[in-house]
Amino acid sequence: MDKYCVFGNPIAHSKSPEIHAAYAAQTGQPLAYEKWLAPLDGFAATVQAFIAAGGKGANVTVPFKLEAHKLATALTVRAQAAGAVNTLLFGDDGSITGDNTDGAGLVADIVQNAGVPISGKRVLLLGAGGAARGVVLPILEHRPAALVIANRTVATAEALVEQFGALAGPGVLSACGYAAVQGAYDIIINATSASLSADLPPVPAGAFAPGALALDMMYGAQPTVFMQFAASHGAVARDGLGMLVEQAAEAFHLWRGVRPQTGPVLQQLRAKL
Ligand code: NDP
Numbered sequence: 513m514d515k516y517c518v519f520g521n522p523i524a525h526s527k528s529p530e531i532h533a534a535y536a537a538q539t540g541q542p543l544a545y546e547k548w549l550a551p552l553d554g555f556a557a558t559v560q561a562f563i564a565a566g567g568k569g570a571n572v573t574v575p576f577k578l579e580a581h582k583l584a585t586a587l588t589v590r591a592q593a594a595g596a597v598n599t600l601l602f603g604d605d606g607s608i609t610g611d612n613t614d615g616a617g618l619v620a621d622i623v624q625n626a627g628v629p630i631s632g633k634r635v636l637l638l639g640a641g642g643a644a645r646g647v648v649l650p651i652l653e654h655r656p657a658a659l660v661i662a663n664r665t666v667a668t669a670e671a672l673v674e675q676f677g678a679l680a681g682p683g684v685l686s687a688c689g690y691a692a693v694q695g696a697y698d699i700i701i702n703a704t705s706a707s708l709s710a711d712l713p714p715v716p717a718g719a720f721a722p723g724a725l726a727l728d729m730m731y732g733a734q735p736t737v738f739m740q741f742a743a744s745h746g747a748v749a750r751d752g753l754g755m756l757v758e759q760a761a762e763a764f765h766l767w768r769g770v771r772p773q774t775g776p777v778l779q780q781l782r783a784k785l
Contacts, residue, residue, distance in 0.1 A: 515566050516767065517548045519558060519580075520573035524549075527781060528571050531760045534780060535772035543568075543768070555579045563602050569767045570600045571760070577612075577642060584610025593676075594646035599763040611766055614643065615650035617759025618701070618729070623654070625754045625778070628699060628725045630654035636697040637661045638713045639704035640668040640687075643729055647703065648676050652685070660697070661687045662715065664704075690714040696721035700742065702728040707736040720747040728752060733785045753785070754778055 518528040524547070532545040548570075550558035555576045562570065572580040580597035581587070588611045591597050597610035622628050635656045637644055640663035651659055659680065663669035669687035677685050690713065698721050704713045707730035720726060726742030729752040739749035757778045765771045 514543045514568045515546070515562075516543055516569050516571075517546045517562055517567060518571040518573060519548050519550045519555065519562075519576055521550055521552055521575065523547045523573070526573065527756065528573075528760060530781070531757060531777055532764060534777045535761065535764045538776070539764075539768070539770045539772050541768050541770060550576060556583055559583060559600070559608075568602055569763075570602075571763055572598050572600060581610055584608050586610070588612070590615060590646075590649060593649040594642075596642050596646060598646075598759065599766060601766060611763070612646050613759040613762035613766070614755070615647040616762045617757075618647050618727075618755045619650045619654060620758040620761075620774075621750075621754035622699065622725065622727065625758070625774070626725055626727075626748075626750055630656050630699065632657050633698040634658045634695070634721075635660070635699045635701070636693065636715070636719055638690075638700065638702045638715055639663055640665070640672055641703065641705065644703035645672060647701070648672055648685075649679065652676060652680050655681075656684065656699075658683075659685050660693065661685075662690050662693050662713075663687070664690070664713070690716070693719050695719075696724070698724050700724060700726045700747065702726070702730070702736075702738045707738055710737055712737045712741055715741075717741075717745045720745045722746045723748060725750060727755075729755060731756065731785070753781060757781065 577596035591612040594612040599611040601609040661669040666689045673687045724747040726747035727750045731751040731753040743749045
């Protein structure tokens with residue numbers, strides 16, 4: 513059986529083993545998938561130990577996505593753009609390919625699962641940290657009418673505009689602080705970590721167009737404060753569980769060359785939240 517794992521610290525909470533076991537059963541792929549706790553100062557050594565034990569690939573979660581980016585001997589275009597790696601592929605020749613499937617997972621959840629096209633829409637991205645950076649390119653590839661990145665620290669959002677501006681059409685990509693958010697948006701994505709501490713990023717209520725899709729990258733048994741706020745201002749709120757399941761499907765496809773069906777696995781996970 514081919515071996516895969518997820519590296520993180522902490523890692524006990526990870527749903528990745530359950531997701532990949534379900535994908536393997538569904539597609540008949542013979543693989544085993546484990547959780548590996550890497551010490552905070554020992555990520556590279558832990559990866560090498562997994563490779564020595566026969567590991568073929570891995571997912572990478574908090575706080576190792578930047579270290580995984582440095583460790584990779586080759587990077588996909590989207591991993592280069594994201595500046596972070598959440599998926600590793602180990603070659604027989606000792607190569608370590610780094611990919612980032614988070615952005616593709618988010619876009620798949622919006623377009624396929626929520627049924628909301630991004631093309632021609634006004635998109636507001638809240639936050640400019642690692643998760644936000646990873647989704648800018650996949651969103652731009654879907655040709656939104658506008659992508660505005662709002663962040664508490666405006667300079668970090670402006671740096672993303674600097675990085676990706678040439679890939680967007682004229683005037684499509686811009687950055688601002690929360691107080692400067694103007695107009696209404698069709699898709700609002702919360703890529704801040706505010707929900708982790710039950711905080712609400714200070715997005716104006718008028719930013720939600722009637723029936724807008726408001727997606728929080730965070731997930732849990734209860735709707736986040738952002739989801740509640742969005743719903744109370746006329747938006748359709750969605751959590752980050754679909755993104756999680758979709759980014760895992762992208763990783764599974766990279767490793768096995770087979771694309772699993774995500775719908776049943778999303779339902780299975782949702783029922784257990
Ligand atoms: P980072 O630490 O890299 O970035 C945090 C971002 O949140 C920054 O933009 C920061 O602003 C902002 N922020 C933090 N607290 C507040 C607050 N109280 N009000 C407003 N803005 C705030 O985190 P990540 O980008 O790695 O992760 C963000 C979220 O995305 C996490 O909740 C994570 O769990 C989730 N995520 C979900 C995934 C999924 O599959 N569903 C995948 C990846 C991430 P500033 O720059 O001003 O400090």
